[in-house]
Amino acid sequence: MNLQAIAAIYGFEMNRTRRTLGQSVVSPVLSTSLYFVVFGSAIGPRMAEVGGVAYGAFIVPGLMMLTLLTQSISNAAFAIYFPRFTGTIYELLSAPVSPFEIVAGYVGAAATKSTVLGLIILATASLFVPLEIRHPFWVLGFLVLTAVTFSLFGFIIGIWADGFERLQLIPMLVITPLTFLGGTFYSLDMLPPVWRTVTLFNPVVYLVSGFRWSFFGHSDVRVEVSFAMTLAFLIVCLFTVRWMFRTGYRLKS
Amino acid sequence: MIATPGASSSVITVSGLGKTYATGHVALKDVCLEIRRGEIFALLGPNGAGKTTLISVICGLVNATAGKVEVAGYDIVADYRAARSRIGLVPQELTTDSFESVWATVSFSRGLFGRKANPAYIEKVLRSLSLWDKKDARIMTLSGGMKRRVLIAKALSHEPEVLFLDEPSAGVDVELRRDMWRLVRELRDEGVTIILTTHYLEEAEEMADRVGVIAKGELILVEEKATLMRKLGKKQLTVELTAPLVALPQALADFGLALSDDGIRLTYTYATNREGDDDGLSIAGLLAALSSEGIAFKDLHTEQSSLEDIFVSLVRREP
Numbered sequence: 001m002n003l004q005a006i007a008a009i010y011g012f013e014m015n016r017t018r019r020t021l022g023q024s025v026v027s028p029v030l031s032t033s034l035y036f037v038v039f040g041s042a043i044g045p046r047m048a049e050v051g052g053v054a055y056g057a058f059i060v061p062g063l064m065m066l067t068l069l070t071q072s073i074s075n076a077a078f079a080i081y082f083p084r085f086t087g088t089i090y091e092l093l094s095a096p097v098s099p100f101e102i103v104a105g106y107v108g109a110a111a112t113k114s115t116v117l118g119l120i121i122l123a124t125a126s127l128f129v130p131l132e133i134r135h136p137f138w139v140l141g142f143l144v145l146t147a148v149t150f151s152l153f154g155f156i157i158g159i160w161a162d163g164f165e166r167l168q169l170i171p172m173l174v175i176t177p178l179t180f181l182g183g184t185f186y187s188l189d190m191l192p193p194v195w196r197t198v199t200l201f202n203p204v205v206y207l208v209s210g211f212r213w214s215f216f217g218h219s220d221v222r223v224e225v226s227f228a229m230t231l232a233f234l235i236v237c238l239f240t241v242r243w244m245f246r247t248g249y250r251l252k253s
Numbered sequence: 254m255i256a257t258p259g260a261s262s263s264v265i266t267v268s269g270l271g272k273t274y275a276t277g278h279v280a281l282k283d284v285c286l287e288i289r290r291g292e293i294f295a296l297l298g299p300n301g302a303g304k305t306t307l308i309s310v311i312c313g314l315v316n317a318t319a320g321k322v323e324v325a326g327y328d329i330v331a332d333y334r335a336a337r338s339r340i341g342l343v344p345q346e347l348t349t350d351s352f353e354s355v356w357a358t359v360s361f362s363r364g365l366f367g368r369k370a371n372p373a374y375i376e377k378v379l380r381s382l383s384l385w386d387k388k389d390a391r392i393m394t395l396s397g398g399m400k401r402r403v404l405i406a407k408a409l410s411h412e413p414e415v416l417f418l419d420e421p422s423a424g425v426d427v428e429l430r431r432d433m434w435r436l437v438r439e440l441r442d443e444g445v446t447i448i449l450t451t452h453y454l455e456e457a458e459e460m461a462d463r464v465g466v467i468a469k470g471e472l473i474l475v476e477e478k479a480t481l482m483r484k485l486g487k488k489q490l491t492v493e494l495t496a497p498l499v500a501l502p503q504a505l506a507d508f509g510l511a512l513s514d515d516g517i518r519l520t521y522t523y524a525t526n527r528e529g530d531d532d533g534l535s536i537a538g539l540l541a542a543l544s545s546e547g548i549a550f551k552d553l554h555t556e557q558s559s560l561e562d563i564f565v566s567l568v569r570r571e572p
Contacts, residue, residue: 002334008364012357019352087348091407094312094342095365096334253274253315 005097009105010112013079017113025117028067032121035063036128039185044129050187053216056129061211062184063125065146068118069179069204072147073171076110076154081161084250093252099245103155110151111144118143131215138214138223145230146207152237159244159251178204183212188220203233264290264325264339264415264446265311271319272306272470280306282470284320288415288448293441295457295478296450297564298467304450305345307467308417312342325414338366341413345420345450347400351393355384358392359406366411378409381436398429405436416440418449422456434460454561464560468568478560487558490536492519495549502546508539519550 017024040056047055083089092102122139125131133139161167182204188196199205200221210226213219219226244251265288272281280303288294298304309315311322313333322329324336350358359375379385382402387395392403401421408416418437422430430453437447437460451457457464457478464481466474476484497516511520521539536555543550 002367004364004367004369008361011364012353012361015357016352086350087344087346088350090314090342090344090348091362091365093314094337094340096337096367097365098334248316 002097002101005095006101006105006108009092009102010109013106013109014112016079017075017109024113025120028071028117029120029124032063032067033124033128035059036125040125040128050190051216051218054129057131058187058212058216059185060122060125060129060131061215062179062182062208064118064121064143065182065204065208065211066179066184067121068114068143068146069150069175069207070171071114071117072110072150073154073157073175074167075113076107076151077158077161077167077171079106079110080155080158081164081167084158085164089251099242102245103152103241107148107151107155110154111147114147114151115143118147133215134217135214139211142207142211142214142227142230145227145234146211149230149234149237152234152241156237156240156244159241159249162250175204178202179208183208183220203229206230262290263287265448266323267307267311267320268322269320270307270310270317270322272303272310272315273318280470281310281317284467284470284472286465286472286475288446289463290414290446291441291444292462293437293447293449293460294463294465295461296448296465296467297454297457297560298450299568300452302467303470304467305419306470308342308419308448308450312340312417313337334367338411339414341408341411341416343401343404343408343416343418343421345423347397347404347424349392349400349403351391353392354389355379355392355395355403355406356388358403359410362407363410366413368411374412375406375410378406381439382406383432397424398426401425401429401433405433409440413445415446415448418447420450420452422451422453430456454559454564458560466564466567474567481563482557482560487522487524487562489556490521490523490539491554491556492521492539492543492550493517493552494519495551498548502548504546505539505542508534508542510539 036056036059039059044054044056044059049055050058083092122131157167157170161169181199182202183199188199188205188209191199206221206226206229209219209221210223210230213223213226243249265286267284267286270281270284271279273279284303284307296304296307306315310317311324311329313329313336322336325339327335327339329336353361356375356379359379360370363370363375376385379388382405384399384402384406387399392400395403401424405418405421421433425433434456437449441447449456449460461478464474464476464478465472474481494517498512498519499516501510501512501519508521511522512518513520521536523534523536
């Protein structure tokens with residue numbers, strides 16, 4: 001195991017985060033704060049409680065997930081796409097590193113960054129709404145698991161993308177709509193039965209639901225199912241990355 | 254102590270290497286090559302001949318479709334860690350992390366190749382490349398020549414046994430080129446094996462111990478540079494006469510001399526591998542013949558064909 005290489009890649013990526021601290025941290029925190037101002041403070045008091053939880057508090061897990069998913073994907077996708085774009089990937093491919101070490105470095109850094117962001121957003125949220133967390137361990141568990149899974153997904157997009165437009169395509173056209181329709185701002189109970197069934201095909205529902213359970217102790221979908229679905233997606237991503245490195249897909253000719 | 258595969262005198266062994274791209278383009282055909290430990294090997298060839306593909310396969314950037322490569326006895330696929338950790342690669346393109354500092358990017362390379370941080374060594378590398386005063390500069394602020402040095406520093410950061418320089422002089426000014434040649438010689442003196450590809454034959458001629466010529470994906474020749482020059486090189490002796498000659502005397506016919514229009518200059522072209530032949534057609538033989546014919550001369554000079562001339566004639570010879 002080339003631990004030095006993992007540390008080098010991880011350090012390099014975290015350094016990039018430090019260099020771009022403004023756009024890395026300030027902008028997601030600002031946009032999440034705006035959601036709290038609009039949905040929590042302005043609209044929230046006029047909404048009924050959802051499952052015994054004030055609306056302002058109810059949306060916290062969903063908003064954290066929204067940031068976590070988009071940030072994990074964009075961080076990891078950019079991290080591997082940029083060296084491909086500039087050509088500096090030659091060094092990575094010629095180094096004595098295994099695919100696992102490359103992934104551990106890049107995905108580890110992207111996941112760390114989005115986990116920290118998630119925690120910052122949680123801290124920001126607690127300034128707007130009173131929060132009581134029922135299962136803190138599970139909050140952290142879901143946070144890390146989701147960050148790792150979607151950073152891995154972002155890494156795949158970064159290898160697949162052959163232009164900056166494509167890099168944005170999946171996060172903009174797929175992830176954001178799925179997150180908005182994944183119960184970020186509502187409980188599935190609020191939907192008509194048909195849409196409730198349709199929604200169950202949206203993987204983000206399971207993430208938000210499980211995460212909400214760890215906050216409030218109840219959820220739309222059973223927590224075990226949420227956990228299993230996230231894990232299943234992680235495994236699919238792992239196999240996809242393994243296939244990409246084995247075949248050299250868009251990395252080697 | 255167990256004998257390691259790295260103990261042999263050849264540091265890279267390429268056998269039956271082939272690369273056909275998905276498009277059907279055959280970039281390498283049955284390439285066999287041994288690179289000796291500690292030598293400077295120049296790989297020459299026209300654009301698209303397969304030089305970069307060959308380097309890319311050895312370094313792990315491109316998958317071969319046939320054959321195998323060993324670096325210090327380690328297979329580049331099965332033992333890729335052992336093989337790659339011995340190699341430093343300076344690519345042809347100036348591909349750098351624009352936003353990083355010189356120090357950070359060179360330290361990153363060392364870590365990537367599995368080496369523990371060693372600031373003293375990085376400092377030595379940066380100083381030897383005249384980069385020390387730029388160590389905190391962002392790479393994007395550097396000139397093209399400086400960026401080339403940064404790429405060399407990155408390749409040397411993990412103390413490789415073999416250094417690949419792919420077109421090291423592309424876009425580099427004369428001063429930097431001289432600096433680089435000096436550095437390459439110093440590295441060779443320290444025991445590093447150097448393989449360079451170049452268009453500048455002057456570069457190969459100046460530095461290489463051996464030369465390989467690649468054309469259309471095939472290695473058409475590998476030879477000691479000196480031998481190659483001797484085998485294929487030509488020398489020309491020009492003799493300036495004191496008085497013009499109207500015609501060449503019969504006694505000089507065997508030399509195949511050319512007489513200039515004004516009759517004042519005689520040109521004698523001969524293969525360098527004839528030197529030492531005792532058939533009377535050597536320079537000494539010619540001068541003796543001139544003297545016995547009573548032809549006086551006031552000056553003479555010789556010219557030797559360059560590697561460039563040899564190279565052009567070799568590549569042209571290919572169908």
